[in-house]
Amino acid sequence: MFLQKLRTLIGHNINNKKRVRPCTLPNRKLTDISKILIIADVAEKETTAAINNLKQKMKSICPKAELSFVCFYEPNATKETLISYNGCEYITKKDFSFFFKIRNENLRNYITREYDMAMFLTSTHNPYLEFIGAYIRARLKVGKRSNDDGQFNFMIDSKSDSMLQLSNDIVSNLKMVFGD
Numbered sequence: 001m002f003l004q005k006l007r008t009l010i011g012h013n014i015n016n017k018k019r020v021r022p023c024t025l026p027n028r029k030l031t032d033i034s035k036i037l038i039i040a041d042v043a044e045k046e047t048t049a050a051i052n053n054l055k056q057k058m059k060s061i062c063p064k065a066e067l068s069f070v071c072f073y074e075p076n077a078t079k080e081t082l083i084s085y086n087g088c089e090y091i092t093k094k095d096f097s098f099f100f101k102i103r104n105e106n107l108r109n110y111i112t113r114e115y116d117m118a119m120f121l122t123s124t125h126n127p128y129l130e131f132i133g134a135y136i137r138a139r140l141k142v143g144k145r146s147n148d149d150g151q152f153n154f155m156i157d158s159k160s161d162s163m164l165q166l167s168n169d170i171v172s173n174l175k176m177v178f179g180d
Contacts, residue, residue, distance in 0.1 A: 001170075001173075009017075024174055026131030028060050029179060030062050030174060030175070030178045030179065031061070031062060031063065031064070031177060032064070033062045033064070033065050033116040033117055034064055034065060034066060034116055035065065035066050035068070035113070035114070035115045035116050035117075036058060036062065036065045036066070036067050036068070036115065036116065036117045036118075036119065037068045037069070037110070037113075037115045037117070037118040037119070037136065037138065037141070038054060038055070038067065038068070038069050038070075038118075038119050038121060039069075039070045039071075039118060039119065039120050039121065039122075039129055039132060039133070039136075040069065040072070040120075040121035040122065041071075041072045041073075041086065041122040041124065041126050041129060042072065042073045042090075043070045043072070043073055043074045043119070046162060046163040046164045047121060047163050048161035049163070049164050050121055050164045050166065050167040051069070051071075051121065051167075053164060053167045054119065054121065054167040054170065054171065055067060057167075057171045058171070059154065060173070061174075061175065064114075066083075068089075068110065068113075068115075068150070069087075069088035069089065070088075070089050070091060070107065070110055070132065071088055071089070071090050071091070072090075072092065072098060072122075072126060072128055072129055073089050073090055073091075073092055074092065074093075075092050075093070075094065076119065080133050089104075089106050089107055089110055091104060091107055091128070093128065095107055096128060096131070100127075100128070100131045107132075110136075111132065111135050111136055112137065113137065114137050114138075115136070115138040115139070116132065116138070116139050116140065117138060117139065117140045117141075118133070118136050118138035118140070118141050118142070119142045119143070119170060120133060120142065120144070120152070121163060121166060121167060122143070122144070123144055123158075123161050123163060123166060123168075130151060133151045133152075134151060140153060141153055141154065142154045142155075142156065142170055142174070143156065144154065144156050144157075144158050144166055145157045145158075154173075154177075156169045156170055156173055
């Protein structure tokens with residue numbers, strides 16, 4: 001754990017970037033959101049169903065929104081796990097150096113874009129997704145409550161480890177706070 005934290009700290013310094021702190025969506029409704037990024041770990045169980053569930057529900061409450069996806073997978077993932085989404089960038093550990101310097105130009109483009117909302121569909125510790133979360137430019141960062149609470153400005157306290165339940169909790173909490 002100590003080595004992982006040291007590696008992450010050195011990675012932030014080497015990449016010479018400051019973490020992008022999220023800010024809330026002032027006086028906006030969900031229907032006004034135009035760009036959403038969904039970041040998921042497809043190695044986790046139920047992720048495919050959770051992404052489809054979240055995609056369908058967000059399209060119904062944010063009809064104008066353009067959805068993009070960044071999906072992390074292990075190199076030994078099966079073809080069934082890697083389903084195709086429009087606007088999806090699949091990434092793996094090989095897209096990063098040891099100190100998290102991004103080697104993938106497409107991923108670098110995703111990080112530099114501006115988003116109204118970034119949603120994190122992961123219930124386990126994934127340093128690669130946490131690194132992306134620290135630098136992604138989104139006004140609202142939504143994810144499951146974890147030990148690193150500085151990453152999100154809208155945290156979901158989901159009691160379940162189910163990805164499908166997390167996607168449902170994200171949508172219901174967003175509706176509660178921002179309205180339909």
